[in-house]
Amino acid sequence: METVPFGTSVLAGGVAGMAVDIVLFPIDTIKTRLQSHSGFWRSGGFRGMYAGLASVVVGSAPGAALFFCTYELLKTVCIPHITQQQAPFLYMVAACCGEIVACGVRVPVEVVKQRTQANLYSSSFQCLIHTIKSEGIRGLFRGYATTVVREIPFALVQYPCWEFFKRKWSSYQSHLVSPVQGALCGAVAGGLSAAVTTPLDVAKTRVMLAEKASADAKARVLPLLVKIGQMEGISGLFSGTFPRVLGVSVGGFVFFGAYELTKSFVL
Template structure:
C-alpha cells in the first residue's frame, strides 16, 4: 500500500464524507427536523464551512484507523493462511476484516468522540473551532475515560460488519479478477 497516495485518497474521500456526516450527526440529535432542513439551516447559519466542520478531525481519525485496520487485516490473513497451510478463502478474509475493523474502531474511538463533539458544537464555540486535543481534554475533564470511549461497542459492531462485507467482497472480487486475468493470458 503506497502511503502518500493512500493518505491523499483518505483526505479526498473526507471532502465527500464530512458534509454528509455533519448532516447525519445533527439529524441524530434533532429528530424533529428533516434532513434537507438541517442541510439548509447549516448553509444559512454557517455557510459552506459549516458543512465541513470537523473535516480535520475526521481526517485525523481516518488515517490512524486505516493504519491499524489494513495492516492488521493483512497480518490476520497471513496468520490464518500459515496455520491452515494454504491461502485464505474470501469468507476467512471477511472474518479477518471484521476483527481488524472492530479493533481499529475501538482504538480510534476517542478520535471519533472528538470529531462528533466538534461537528455538534454550537457555532462560534471553542469546540466548534476544531481543535482535536482541546475537544479530547474537554471530554476527559467532564467524563473521564468512559467519555472518551462513549459508543465504543456500537461503533465496533458497525465497523466490524462493514469490514466483514467490504473486505470480504474486496478479496472475492480481487480473486475473481485475477482468475479472469489468468484465463485471458
C-alpha cells in the first residue's frame, strides 16, 4: 500500500487540480447549462465556453492540494495499523475527509463558476462582488452541504476503484504502475463514479443557480431530487450525464495523470 509524503501530495494535487479544470472547462460549461433551470440555450448555448474560468484558475489548485494532503496524511497514519483487506475502507474514509476539507475552497469557486457559466453574470469578478453584496459570505457557500453530499458518494466509488485498479495492474506486471497507467485507472474510476452520482450533481447545480429567495435555494437534497423526479422524470435527474461522464473520465485521466507524473518527478 503506497503512501506519499505531505509536501509531494500538496504539490502534485495542486498541479493535478489546475490541469484538469483548465483542460475540461468547456465540457463542464455545457454540463452546467444542460442542468440549469433556464435550459441549455437560454443559459448561453455554445457561447462563452470559458466563462467563469478565472474563478477556477484561482481556486482549483488549493482545493485539490487540500484534498490530497488530507487523503495521503490519513493513509500514512493508518496504513501501518490495518490489513490489506481493510485498505478499501481506509481509502473511503480518507477520500470522504479529503472532500469535506477541500469543499471549503471548492464550493465558493463552484458558485462563482457556475453562475458565470450559466450566463447570469458577465465575469467571475462581477459574480463574486454581487454575491457578497447581496448574500454575504454565506452566499459563496450556498450548496456546501449539497456538494458534500454529492462528493462523498463520488469519492466512495472513485478512490477505492482507482487504488484497486492500480494495485491489480501493479500485481499483474510485478511493478508499480506508470503515470499513464495510473491515469487510465483514474479515467475508468471517474467515469463509473460520475454515472452513479449524476442526480446529486443535478441537485447541486439547481441549488447553486437558484434565485436567493426561491425554495430551491434552501432545498435539501432528497426533497429536491424527488421534486425533480416528479416534474422532469428520470431524464431530468440524469440531465447532463453524457458530458459529465465524458468530462469526468477525461478529467480522471488528466487529473490522476498529472498527479502521478508530478509525484514521479518529485519522489
